[in-house]
Amino acid sequence: MARYLKEKYDVIICGAGPAGLYAANCLQKASADPISVLLVDKKSPWKEPVACAEAVSRKIFSRYWTPKEEWVRGHLDGVYFTSPDMTRVEYFQADCGLILNRAAFHHEMADKAAELGVECHFEDTVEKLSRAKNGHWKLKIRSGKEESELETRVVIDATGPGAKITRHVPGLEALETGDFDQEAAVFAIATGIPHSRRHIELLFGERYFAGGYGWVFPRDGETVNVGLVGGRKFLKTHPPRSTLEKFIREAYPDAKILAFHGGAIPCGQSEHPTAAYGVFKAGDSASTVNPISRSGIVEALKSGKIAAECALQWLSASSEEERREIENSAYTRWMKIQGKTHLNYHRGKDGFASVSDEQFNKAAHRLASIPVHKRSIFRIFWAVLSSSPSILWKMKSFFI
Ligand SMILES: Cc1cc2nc3c(=O)[nH]c(=O)nc-3n(C[C@H](O)[C@H](O)[C@H](O)COP(=O)(O)OP(=O)(O)OC[C@H]3O[C@@H](n4cnc5c(N)ncnc54)[C@H](O)[C@@H]3O)c2cc1C
CATH class of the missing domain: 3.50.50.60 (FAD/NAD(P)-binding domain)
Structure with missing residues (x-):
């Protein structure tokens, strides 16, 4: 037949x-x-596995498909932006995102x-x-x-x-x-990483994430999806998997890595x-x-x-x-x-990739002094960008 x-x-x-x-x-x-x-x-x-960190904006995703609890791993109330010196800046918005089970x-x-x-x-x-x-x-x-x-x-x-x-x-x-502009992204499913079940965390810094960022996304309260996507130039000299492994070992000494996965992302x-x-x-x-x-x-x-x-x-x-x-x-x-x-x-x-560790840290310290409820996404980006006038010039395409 x-x-x-x-x-x-x-x-x-x-x-x-x-x-x-x-x-x-x-x-x-x-x-x-x-x-x-x-x-x-x-x-x-x-x-x-589906090679993905599985985070979406709840509001925009829901316009296309109705989320069901059977395949939603978790609901998010915000993002922690973490600067190279590990200063965490919380952005809070109730029920802003979802972690899917793709x-x-x-x-x-x-x-x-x-x-x-x-x-x-x-x-x-x-x-x-x-x-x-x-x-x-x-x-x-x-x-x-x-x-x-x-x-x-x-x-x-x-x-x-x-x-x-x-x-x-x-x-x-x-x-x-x-x-x-295809970039490599890798992640590990790991336990033993302190995290919030209601937030995703995005990490920045030249040492591990130059041209991109790192992430820690919650899964089930125990395991996290911890990964990185890096600029192509950086990852040529810093192989993604060993760079991620090094970062995890250094930042979370108690972490236990259960599996590594990865994939390509066309980023342009x-x-x-x-x-x-x-x-x-x-x-x-x-x-x-x-x-x-x-x-x-x-x-x-x-x-x-x-x-x-x-x-x-x-x-x-x-x-x-x-x-x-x-x-x-x-x-x-x-x-x-x-x-x-x-x-x-x-x-x-x-322009964004050229933000230095010092500028990220400066912006994070400034933002940390603002009450959480007054931190909008725009204010966060503005603080990072305005940490150097030369970056503002490079980033003008965001505004005009
Ligand atoms: C590590 C990583 C983390 C990510 N995290 C996020 C995130 O948190 N949030 C987010 O929004 N996006 C994330 N992304 C991006 C997201 O995964 C992709 O943008 C999304 O999957 C694109 O969907 P797609 O349907 O276009 O392609 P895909 O999901 O890649 O689907 C393509 C399908 O085509 C099939 N296929 C390929 N070739 C053939 C062939 N010759 N014949 C038959 N079938 C074929 C494949 O098997 C696959 O199922 C991440 C990507 C990576 C790599």
């Missing part, structure tokens, strides 16, 4: 992370006429997509994308030893960082490659198109991560929605001209809701 229900689909979504899973749900919910949608991923989306969240999204009529195949790898003579797309998909060739009118590429399936494909050369907003000839990119594969916070979950949901809506318009378009317009609109829509801000953040990234 054939592995797939059809040989030709209207839409094939490659990758079942938040971008692909959300696109699958949006497609089936929004389409007026029944369409055939196939979702494939080389692994089951609920397979642990594997379980993915499971719910995949179940919902299947309920809505999306054909889901996990543990299937897309090996090759090529253009068919009729202008549709052909996908070579491998499942164990079995190889299948399927046809589709639209492809949503949500395969995460790096242009795994679109690179070197004729017609798609101009597309964003999903590895713009590019100005390349994200769609062409019926191929739409979403999430990390379209470099949608926030260049400063390096968060990408909510961004993946937002861009998955745009990809799904554009795909539906594309399927009902009546001319090639209209299709090209829809493809261009995928990028302009993203730029309007988020990309323009990311572009400014990315331009200011070098």
Whole structure:
């Protein structure tokens, strides 16, 4: 019996992370006429570990998917910003964030997509994308030893960082490659690290986190996710895993490391198109991560929605001209809701990376003297930036 229900689909979504899973749900919910949608991923989306610290803004995340206690590890009331001399500055905002159990969240999204009529195949790898003579797309998909060739009118590429399936494909050369300003991030699941269950902690300093930051995120009261993302230049001479290990040993002598994980994060907003000839990119594969916070979950949901809506318009378009317009609109829509801000953040990234330990410490000491309820995120950033006029100049893209 054939592995797939059809040989030709209207839409094939490659990758079942938040971008692909959300696109699958949006497609089936929004389409007026029944369409055939196939979702494939080389692994089951609920397979642990998911290489992520799993923190999201509760308010923004909830606009896209209703959080459920079954897959929320914890609720957050704020952030501790910790300067290189370990001065902690608390930013408090009740119920501002969530720590997800992403594997379980993915499971719910995949179940919902299947309920809505999306054909889901996990543990299937897309090996090759090529253009068919009729202008549709052909996908070579491998499942164990079995190889299948399927046809589709639209492809949503949500395969995460790096242009795994679109690179070197004729017609798609101009597309964003999903590895713009790619940085390495590593984390350990550890016990024995003092932390607050209701806060995430972000740490700064040239010794371990130059160009990026470190983090301690709560999980279950016992274990934490402790990690770092560093500037590319710094991590070239400071291998991420051993740098993290050194930091943990020094800062938390009682810590017990249970496991190490890591992944790549494309940390820049590019100005390349994200769609062409019926191929739409979403999430990390379209470099949608926030260049400063390096968060990408909510961004993946937002861009998955745009990809799904554009795909539906594309399927009902009546001319090639209209299709090209829809493809261009995928990028302009993203730029309007988020990309323009990311572009400014990315331009200011070098300035932020040049804040010295002394300036961070000075800002932290100044902030520590302000009552907690008067510390806004803007005030915190302002204190860091205004610790040196030269940084303000470098960071002007945040403001203009
Ligand atoms: C260490 C680390 C910590 C992070 N912490 C946070 C955080 O706390 N908060 C936050 O918001 N963001 C965080 N991020 C970023 C966030 O994880 C990503 O931005 C987000 O996962 C992007 O979702 P996506 O759907 O675009 O891609 P992914 O989640 O990467 O999903 C891509 C999917 O495509 C599949 N795939 C790839 N190639 C193929 C193929 N050829 N065939 C079939 N399937 C394929 C993969 O198996 C994968 O399931 C972190 C990232 C890292 C690396």
